[in-house]
Amino acid sequence: MFWISEMTMMAAAYEAGQGHPRSRPLGLDLYVDYILPPESPVLRIELNRKNREPRAQRLFTAAGGFLGDATQNLFYSEGHLEVVFPIDYGLPAVASSSGVYALALGMPGAVMGAANLSGFDAFFNLRQLARRLNLSPKGLPGDSARVTMFVAVGAGSYNAALAPLHTVNPRPLPGWRVNLKPVNGRVTDTKTGAAIAGAEVTISAPNGSGRWRFLDGFTTDADGRFSGLVPDIGRQLRATAAVVGRNPPKPVRFRLDDGKPLAIAFEPGGSLAWDIRDGDGRPIPARISLYQGIIEKPARTLYGRGVAAAAPVAPGKYRVTVTRGFEYGIWRGEVKIASGGLAEVQPVLPRLIDTTGFLSTDMHLHAGPSGDNKITIVDRIQTAAVENLEIVIGTDHEAIFPWEGAPAEAGLAQWVAAVTGEEITATIPEHINAFPFVPRFDLDARGGPVKWQGLDIDRIYAAIRERGAQIVQLNHPRGYLAMSEYDPATGTAKMRHPEYVALPPDAKMWSWNFDAIEVMNGYDRALRRADGGYSLFEYWQSFINHGHRIVGAANTDAHDWQIPGSPRNYFPAPSDDPQAFTTDMLVAAIKQGRFLMSGGAFARVSAVGPAGAAGMGDTLELAGGTVELTVRVEAIPDIDVTRIKVFVNCDQVLEVKATDPAGIVKFDGRVSVPVTKDSQVVVMGLGEKPLPEEFAPKAHGGSPRFITNPIYLDRDGDGWTPPGWDGCSYSQ
Numbered sequence: 001m002f003w004i005s006e007m008t009m010m011a012a013a014y015e016a017g018q019g020h021p022r023s024r025p026l027g028l029d030l031y032v033d034y035i036l037p038p039e040s041p042v043l044r045i046e047l048n049r050k051n052r053e054p055r056a057q058r059l060f061t062a063a064g065g066f067l068g069d070a071t072q073n074l075f076y077s078e079g080h081l082e083v084v085f086p087i088d089y090g091l092p093a094v095a096s097s098s099g100v101y102a103l104a105l106g107m108p109g110a111v112m113g114a115a116n117l118s119g120f121d122a123f124f125n126l127r128q129l130a131r132r133l134n135l136s137p138k139g140l141p142g143d144s145a146r147v148t149m150f151v152a153v154g155a156g157s158y159n160a161a162l163a164p165l166h167t168v169n170p171r172p173l174p175g176w177r178v179n180l181k182p183v184n185g186r187v188t189d190t191k192t193g194a195a196i197a198g199a200e201v202t203i204s205a206p207n208g209s210g211r212w213r214f215l216d217g218f219t220t221d222a223d224g225r226f227s228g229l230v231p232d233i234g235r236q237l238r239a240t241a242a243v244v245g246r247n248p249p250k251p252v253r254f255r256l257d258d259g260k261p262l263a264i265a266f267e268p269g270g271s272l273a274w275d276i277r278d279g280d281g282r283p284i285p286a287r288i289s290l291y292q293g294i295i296e297k298p299a300r301t302l303y304g305r306g307v308a309a310a311a312p313v314a315p316g317k318y319r320v321t322v323t324r325g326f327e328y329g330i331w332r333g334e335v336k337i338a339s340g341g342l343a344e345v346q347p348v349l350p351r352l353i354d355t356t357g358f359l360s361t362d363m364h365l366h367a368g369p370s371g372d373n374k375i376t377i378v379d380r381i382q383t384a385a386v387e388n389l390e391i392v393i394g395t396d397h398e399a400i401f402p403w404e405g406a407p408a409e410a411g412l413a414q415w416v417a418a419v420t421g422e423e424i425t426a427t428i429p430e431h432i433n434a435f436p437f438v439p440r441f442d443l444d445a446r447g448g449p450v451k452w453q454g455l456d457i458d459r460i461y462a463a464i465r466e467r468g469a470q471i472v473q474l475n476h477p478r479g480y481l482a483m484s485e486y487d488p489a490t491g492t493a494k495m496r497h498p499e500y501v502a503l504p505p506d507a508k509m510w511s512w513n514f515d516a517i518e519v520m521n522g523y524d525r526a527l528r529r530a531d532g533g534y535s536l537f538e539y540w541q542s543f544i545n546h547g548h549r550i551v552g553a554a555n556t557d558a559h560d561w562q563i564p565g566s567p568r569n570y571f572p573a574p575s576d577d578p579q580a581f582t583t584d585m586l587v588a589a590i591k592q593g594r595f596l597m598s599g600g601a602f603a604r605v606s607a608v609g610p611a612g613a614a615g616m617g618d619t620l621e622l623a624g625g626t627v628e629l630t631v632r633v634e635a636i637p638d639i640d641v642t643r644i645k646v647f648v649n650c651d652q653v654l655e656v657k658a659t660d661p662a663g664i665v666k667f668d669g670r671v672s673v674p675v676t677k678d679s680q681v682v683v684m685g686l687g688e689k690p691l692p693e694e695f696a697p698k699a700h701g702g703s704p705r706f707i708t709n710p711i712y713l714d715r716d717g718d719g720w721t722p723p724g725w726d727g728c729s730y731s732q
Contacts, residue, residue, distance in 0.1 A: 027053035028135075041164045042152045051135040051143040058132035061147045062124035063105070064371075071096040072374050073121050074158065074214040075114060078173075078207050089113040089126050090207070092172040092231065093165055095158040099219060104152045104161035106169045116372065127174075157200070158217035159228040166231055176233075184227035185252075185262030187220045187241055191340070195224030196266060200242045205235050212238060232256045245269040245312020270337035272302070272345070273310035276322060279350030283307055284324060285415055286349060287386040287563075289694055291319040296693050301561070303382050305412065315339045323694045325360075325388035325565060326600055327353040330638055330694065352664050353602050353634045358570040359578070360598075361391035361586060363473060364423070364433055364518070364555035365564055369399035369446070374560050377406045383558075385415040389565035390578045391586060392416060395423040395433045400447030402439050407578075417578040419586070423475065424450045424464065428501040429457040429509070430480035434469035436583050456503050458511035465513070470587045473516040473553060478530060481539050484509040488534060488542030489725050512548050515590055520554035520567050520597055523696050523703040527732055537707075538728045541650035544680050544710055547722030549617075551590050552709055554597035566695045567703075570596040593617030593709045600691055601635035601666070601705035605683045607713065608670075619712040619720050626672050627713055633658065633666040633685050633706070639695075640687040641666040641705045645730065646673055647682045649723045652730035661687070678721040680710035702732065 028049050035044040051057055078090025091112040095104040106112070110125035125147075136142035150169050154160025163180065170178045187199040203216040215237065218226035230237075239252040239262050246269040252262050276286045288302040290313065299318065302311050315337045322331040322345070331347035366373050367380040375383075377394065384392045385407075394403035403418040410416075421435030440448030450467050452460045464472050474480070483501070484493035493509035495501075503509075519526050519540050526537045534542075543550040554567035571589035573581065589595055594617040596603060606613045607620045608628045614620035620627070633641055642661045646654040653673060658666040666685070673681060685705040690696075712720045 026059075027051065027057070040168075041154055041161070042150055042168045044168075045149045045151065047147045047149070049133070049135065049145050049147075051138050054137050056137055057135045059135065059145070060124070060128045060132055062122045063149060064122055071098050073114075074217070076205060076207065076213045076215045077114070079209055085115050087113050087115045087126075090173060091123070092176060092178065093162055093169075094121075094123060095162050095217070097156075097158045097161070097217065099157065100155070102154045102156060102158050102161035104154075104158070104165040106150045106152075106165050106172050108148055108150070108169050109171055109174065111173060121371065157219040159230065162216055163229045166229075178231045180229035181232045181256040182227065183230050183254075183256060183262065184225070185239065185264060187224045187226070187243075187264045187266065189268060190265040191268050195222070196220060196243055197222045197224060198243070199224070199226075199264075199266075201226050201264070202240050202242075203230055204238045204240065205233055230256070239264060241266070243269070245271065245314055247314045247316070267315070268340035269312050270315040270339065271310050271342045272313040272335065272337060273308070273342060274302075274304055274322075274344070275308040275346045276304045277346075277348055278328070279348060284328075284349065285382075285385040285388075285412065286322050286324045286328075286347070287383075287694075288345075289321045289323070291321070292316060303386050305382065305385070306415065310342070313337055313343075315341070320345060321694050322347040322349060324349050324386065326568070326598065326602070326636065326639070326695075327351055327355060327388055329636060330692065352636050355570060355602055356576060357572055358596075358602075359390045359573045359576065359581060359585075360388065360565065360568050360570050361393065362389055362555050362558070362565045362568050363393040363421075363435075363471075363516070363553060364395050364475060364521070364557045365392050366396055366423070366557075366559045367394060367403075369396040369401040370423075370559070371397060372559060377401065377403055378410045379561075380558075380564070381406045381410045381412055381416055381418065383561065384564050385410070385412045387563065387565040388415075389568060390416060391419065391581060392564065393419045393421045393433070393435050395421045395435070397423050397425045398446060398449045400437045400439045400449050402447075414579060417581040419583050421469070422449055424452050424460065426452045426455075426460060428480075428503070429460070429484065430477055431475040432460065432464065432514075433471075433473040433475055434464045434467075435471055437468055454502070456498070456507035456509065458508040458513065461511050461513040470583075471516065471590055472514040473518065474514055475518050475555075476521040476557065477517055477539070478524075478536060482530075482533060486510060486539065488538060488728075491542060491546035491548070491725070512550075514550065516551040516553045516595075517543070518555055519552040519707060520599060520704065521557050523567065523599060523691070525702050526704055526707065527702070527730065534728075538650060541647070541682070541728060542725050545649055545723050545725050549593055549710075551593055551595045552597055552707060553595065554599060554707070563695065566691075567597065567599040570598055570602060595709045597704070597707040597709075599704050599706065600639040600687075600695065601633055601641050601685050603634070603683065603685060603706045603708065604630075604632045605708050605711070606630050607681065607711045614711050616709045616711060619714055621714045621717055622675060625675060625715075627675050627681070629671050629673055629681070629683065630669075631671060631683060632668045634664055635666060635705060637662055637664060638692045639705065640689050641685045642688050643686045645684045645686065646671060647684065647730065648673060648675065648679045649726070650728035650730075655731070658685075675713050675715055677723060678715050679713045679723055681713060682710050683708045 033046040077088035081087045093106040113126045152161040152165035199220040201218040204212040216230045246266045289298040290300040328349040335343040367377040407413040424432040498507040558564040
């Protein structure tokens with residue numbers, strides 16, 4: 001966490017033109033005392049520092065908060081700052097709850113702040129930014145200092161940990177004296193008066209800016225009741241409640257001195273039942289999105305698991321869409337769920353796109369082991385199954401936890417297979433995905449993630465290989481390609497001061513020891529030239545033209561409940577059945593360059609010559625100055641493909657119009673492409689309209705619908721020779 005936080009700040013400084021070398025070794029003796037009084041749920045942590053240097057030192061202390069795999073860190077804050085990164089400040093405590101257990105963190109007499117740094121929450125005392133901890137030279141009075149923190153645990157919701165924390169830490173902020181006072185209430189049904197168990201009750205308070213912020217939280221018991229001690233900060237408080245399948249009641253305003261029980265009442269809820277089948281009548285997993293009004297984000301998302309089922313849904317009128325990824329038709333309808341009522345839908349989703357011989361994969365997915373996620377691995381598998389995403393690669397930040405068994409645990413093994421990987425979260429040089437890995441909990445509690453700290457990109461790649469990975473992928477690379485001053489003309493990085501990004505002066509800023517690059521991370525426009533520089537497509541094409549057969553990939557980088565597999569990749573496999581999948585199939589497809597990037601469409605492209613036909617990754621010997629390409633492009637009618645571009649050595653040489661942009665088969669024909677020397681050819685499809693809101697509400701129509709990996713053309717019959725870089729020209 002120290003490395004991630006420092007490098008995040010160094011990268012920001014470098015991008016702002018303010019190079020800053022890495023921190024020197026601290027020269028400190030560090031020791032931690034953990035003090036847990038008998039029967040107490042609050043652990044006191046004392047971090048002691050003693051200066052070992054003959055010079056005085058000024059220090060700043062922070063703590064990283066990985067408080068739970070599927071929980072959210074909540075806190076009250078007095079305000080918000082935008083500096084190098086967003087900071088919330090004036091936190092009396094931070095709490096996290098799974099509903100089964102709760103944790104809370106606090107600092108005495110601190111102006112506690114919180115910020116997210118490359119995927120983890122950091123908590124720190126902002127007073128130390130203005131007045132650092134000063135340590136005298138070694139051996140002199142004042143050469144030691146102590147920082148104290150508290151961590152509380154409890155069974156149940158947030159209050160179970162927050163109340164004992166406030167008891168032992170009554171002065172969390174300057175000027176605050178926490179005075180705990182009781183609050184209690186009951187949550188019921190307005191129609192029957194029956195108790196509602198499991199309701200989430202949130203107590204909020206207005207901060208100095210007048211914004212309502214979380215202060216505490218409860219979960220109601222079997223009798224619908226909640227009670228506990230909460231801080232009285234001298235302001236009116238607000239109680240809100242949430243129950244799945246019911247519309248929220250009006251907030252209840254109160255003061256702790258009122259002494260009255262809070263009465264929170266919900267109108268009766270409703271339910272939605274479904275039975276989703278394909279065109280042949282077989283039950284299939286699918287995503288059910290419920291929309292209200294014109295808001296793009298669904299009011300509720302449900303996940304059908306391939307069996308008829310029902311779930312609580314709040315009463316109201318909804319637009320309903322049912323989807324199953326890029327290959328199936330979309331069902332749309334409306335339902336009205338009455339108070340206390342049940343609505344039913346029976347969608348039929350015909351399979352419209354034939355991907356026989358291929359499996360789909362997303363090689364950049366996160367779940368609970370990543371510190372910035374609130375979704376379990378099993379739930380992530382469920383989100384993949386409904387998208388017909390057949391192979392998922394788990395790439396959690398700085399963690400190697402097993403994913404292979406999750407499809408069976410979810411009861412979805414017939415639909416999805418999983419591979420364990422890791423996202424090596426090196427802010428500098430860049431985040432890197434790698435797989436497969438075997439977890440090593442004998443090494444540490446996070447499964448033995450790759451140790452990258454202090455290594456340049458070449459040595460990081462080597463460490464990844466040594467740890468056992470067969471595939472290495474450079475993620476969302478636009479920032480590092482610019483920072484390292486990668487030059488497409490030479491295929492080298494020209495950065496002159498690696499020491500300004502925490503690396504030795506002789507560090508290697510580039511290495512070819514990787515297999516894949518994210519040409520599409522989400523729906524970034526691959527042809528867009530950022531700030532007058534190069535596009536991701538051009539960077540990738542330069543790799544190929546210099547003879548480095550790096551595979552282009554399209555991934556989502558999905559966190560939390562974001563949609564996986566939009567975009568995705570397709571690769572050839574001997575079986576379409578995920579249960580027959582082995583990791584070697586995917587590794588072989590990447591190593592051989594047989595990989596189709598898809599932003600909504602599926603394409604079969606081959607080059608035809610006297611020696612036969614060649615597909616992605618193959619080399620075809622030519623007999624003349626042209627090559628015939630067979631191109632078949634398919635997508636569901638809701639996803640348009642209007643243009644098909646052909647690139648030779650990165651230059652656009654042809655653009656043809658799709659014959660039926662709104663049909664299923666958008667184009668099916670042959671095109672002739674001139675070839676004057678050994679070349680590599682890539683085919684790309686584009687549309688004009690944004691993708692349907694069910695797949696990517698913000699995806700611009702200019703995002704590629706598909707991009708093939710290269711087919712290699714041997715013009716002179718003596719084997720393929722890299723054509724080199726001579727620039728890149730194309731229309732947007």
